[in-house]
Amino acid sequence: MNDDKHHWIGFDLGGTKMLAVVFDENFEPIGRARKKTKGHEGMQTGLKRINAVIAEALADANLEAEEIGGLGIGCPGPLNLKKRTIREAPNLGWKNVPIGDSIRDEFGFHVTVANDVDAGVFGEYTFGAGKGARCVVGIFPGTGVGGGCVYDGKLIRGANCTCMEIGHIPIVPDGPLDGLGNRGSLESVASRLAIAGKAAQACYRGAAPVLREKAGTDLSDIRSGALADSIAGGDMAVQAIVEKAAIYMASAVVTVVNLLAPEKVIFGGGLIEAMADTILPIVEKSARQRVLPSLRNVFEIVEATLGDDAGVMGAAALARQEVLQK
Amino acid sequence: MNDDKHHWIGFDLGGTKMLAVVFDENFEPIGRARKKTKGHEGMQTGLKRINAVIAEALADANLEAEEIGGLGIGCPGPLNLKKRTIREAPNLGWKNVPIGDSIRDEFGFHVTVANDVDAGVFGEYTFGAGKGARCVVGIFPGTGVGGGCVYDGKLIRGANCTCMEIGHIPIVPDGPLDGLGNRGSLESVASRLAIAGKAAQACYRGAAPVLREKAGTDLSDIRSGALADSIAGGDMAVQAIVEKAAIYMASAVVTVVNLLAPEKVIFGGGLIEAMADTILPIVEKSARQRVLPSLRNVFEIVEATLGDDAGVMGAAALARQEVLQK
Numbered sequence: 194m195n196d197d198k199h200h201w202i203g204f205d206l207g208g209t210k211m212l213a214v215v216f217d218e219n220f221e222p223i224g225r226a227r228k229k230t231k232g233h234e235g236m237q238t239g240l241k242r243i244n245a246v247i248a249e250a251l252a253d254a255n256l257e258a259e260e261i262g263g264l265g266i267g268c269p270g271p272l273n274l275k276k277r278t279i280r281e282a283p284n285l286g287w288k289n290v291p292i293g294d295s296i297r298d299e300f301g302f303h304v305t306v307a308n309d310v311d312a313g314v315f316g317e318y319t320f321g322a323g324k325g326a327r328c329v330v331g332i333f334p335g336t337g338v339g340g341g342c343v344y345d346g347k348l349i350r351g352a353n354c355t356c357m358e359i360g361h362i363p364i365v366p367d368g369p370l371d372g373l374g375n376r377g378s379l380e381s382v383a384s385r386l387a388i389a390g391k392a393a394q395a396c397y398r399g400a401a402p403v404l405r406e407k408a409g410t411d412l413s414d415i416r417s418g419a420l421a422d423s424i425a426g427g428d429m430a431v432q433a434i435v436e437k438a439a440i441y442m443a444s445a446v447v448t449v450v451n452l453l454a455p456e457k458v459i460f461g462g463g464l465i466e467a468m469a470d471t472i473l474p475i476v477e478k479s480a481r482q483r484v485l486p487s488l489r490n491v492f493e494i495v496e497a498t499l500g501d502d503a504g505v506m507g508a509a510a511l512a513r514q515e516v517l518q519k
Numbered sequence: 520m521n522d523d524k525h526h527w528i529g530f531d532l533g534g535t536k537m538l539a540v541v542f543d544e545n546f547e548p549i550g551r552a553r554k555k556t557k558g559h560e561g562m563q564t565g566l567k568r569i570n571a572v573i574a575e576a577l578a579d580a581n582l583e584a585e586e587i588g589g590l591g592i593g594c595p596g597p598l599n600l601k602k603r604t605i606r607e608a609p610n611l612g613w614k615n616v617p618i619g620d621s622i623r624d625e626f627g628f629h630v631t632v633a634n635d636v637d638a639g640v641f642g643e644y645t646f647g648a649g650k651g652a653r654c655v656v657g658i659f660p661g662t663g664v665g666g667g668c669v670y671d672g673k674l675i676r677g678a679n680c681t682c683m684e685i686g687h688i689p690i691v692p693d694g695p696l697d698g699l700g701n702r703g704s705l706e707s708v709a710s711r712l713a714i715a716g717k718a719a720q721a722c723y724r725g726a727a728p729v730l731r732e733k734a735g736t737d738l739s740d741i742r743s744g745a746l747a748d749s750i751a752g753g754d755m756a757v758q759a760i761v762e763k764a765a766i767y768m769a770s771a772v773v774t775v776v777n778l779l780a781p782e783k784v785i786f787g788g789g790l791i792e793a794m795a796d797t798i799l800p801i802v803e804k805s806a807r808q809r810v811l812p813s814l815r816n817v818f819e820i821v822e823a824t825l826g827d828d829a830g831v832m833g834a835a836a837l838a839r840q841e842v843l844q845k
Binding site for chain 1: 597606654666668670675676677682683684685687688689690691692699701766767770773774775776777778779780781809810811812813814817
């Protein structure tokens with residue numbers, strides 16, 4: 194590798210904002226820029242905004258494109274990793290997005306396209322809660338439930354570039370419907386949306402006075418923070434709902450531990466950030482009781498440590514991995 | 520690699536019999552030997568019997584130990600792959616079995632120790648139903664439910680050398696107890712034993728006349744073949760029980776496809792050998808409906824093709840892989 198090119202860029206393309214961070218050779222951030230995504234303005238405008246954010250971050254770091262080893266970008270939706278395109282990003286309303294070529298044509302450096310959750314898991318594996326483990330699985334319960342797995346230093350990727358879709362594994366036969374029309378998936382019973390749906394009912398029935406005061410019965414307002422406040426304020430009904438969801442999360446842990454035997458299962462995402470203390474001890478106890486006896490003491494359940502930086506750090510680290518392996 | 524050493528031995532250590540097969544460089548079998556395992560005679564006697572079977576297979580192939588590149592042995596129970604020992608083989612009543620060293624000390628060639636189901640999956644991947652795929656998952660419903668996964672040409676192995684214990688992933692919350700004291704695992708609802716337990720009840724109630732005639736109500740007699748005969752003879756109650764089990768197997772397929780996106784999911788084992796036509800179309804239909812839409816057309820469900828040979832072929836191929844990588 195050219196010695197000049199020891200800087201890396203991580204890019205996080207979210208539904209509402211986009212963020213670029215430039216890292217030096219020690220992966221210290223030395224420049225950053227962000228903009229609103231504004232997906233509704235269309236794909237072409239969006240691709241230009243992405244390049245503008247990258248240019249701004251480069252300027253902030255006082256670097257030229259020639260000094261960059263590569264850029265990794267974490268994207269929503271199903272991707273085509275080989276063609277470096279987004280097949281479909283429903284949140285943005287974009288389809289068949291040639292995001293890799295668009296950035297490469299503008300700046301000339303290597304571009305790695307990755308799933309946004311995968312990028313976050315790779316970030317935690319490389320720099321955060323998963324550091325030093327041979328195999329880590331990330332589980333991120335938020336509005337949905339995202340997941341990813343690093344095995345022997347690499348993200349596990351299956352056919353069609355999609356995998357570790359842990360939110361869609363079946364947990365409860367004939368359970369509630371999820372967004373894909375399947376019943377009883379992890380998302381359908383343990384996402385923020387699933388919990389909010391039940392909490393709103395408790396609220397409506399008058400069983401969750403604190404939640405009623407903080408958020409009311411509109412699911413859009415029952416965010417992870419409101420659920421945490423409700424439990425902290427003494428809403429026992431909401432606590433019971435969250436605890437039940439934690440048991441379902443534990444089922445997912447039992448599944449991945451029995452299948453892949455990771456040393457670390459990393460929990461992050463909105464629900465965990467808001468109430469790790471309520472959820473993780475239950476996940477821990479239930480999962481450890483139910484995994485294979487020979488695996489009972491070989492895994493740890495840990496909380497993600499990098500927060501929002503996991504995505505950009507992981508994306509940049511993925512770009513570095515791809516470039517160094519060439 | 521020394522050119523003389525292009526023969527490989529596969530060994531299958533079962534609860535009732537042990538089998539050694541010598542393969543030539545094209546993996547054609549050129550010698551074999553088998554004996555009853557007789558675990559009750561103790562570990563030391565057992566290790567001697569194992570070496571005797573190997574010597575017999577070598578003689579049958581008219582080869583010396585010096586002409587063998589390596590031996591792979593598929594073993595039951597939790598293993599220590601690095602020390603090449605069996606931690607515990609409950610079926611045999613043996614513990615801390617130094618099986619790798621025992622064989623190596625006698626013959627001098629390389630010995631690879633593997634889980635017996637893993638060896639079978641690797642055999643199907645290398646020579647059978649999984650040939651050519653990048654990632655395959657094997658699911659083997661018999662008395663229990665075994666599983667294994669080959670990803671990018673290698674068996675997936677987690678911490679503690681145990682993984683892809685698909686029989687122990689949770690399928691039905693608060694379901695029936697399994698042999699490990701967990702509720703609702705795949706084994707507890709979709710193994711031969713689980714099916715036999717329900718079929719015996721149907722039989723006892725008079726709802727399965729064919730099964731009553733063929734096998735009666737003793738679970739030890741309700742083998743996979745008897746269940747198949749019962750369905751073929753028109754026992755609708757037994758058919759419904761097996762079909763329900765197939766739906767649970769499909770849940771396991773949905774889980775592994777959504778997590779790992781294998782190109783092929785290989786089904787084998789006693790239940791499948793006895794009634795693939797009853798089980799697999801239901802697994803196929805249910806799983807394909809329930810996986811992520813983007814994965815719906817990227818996986819195939821196929822029946823294992825090597826039968827009992829999968830274990831010895833896979834074990835030998837694992838030994839070859841390990842030797843060639845050195």
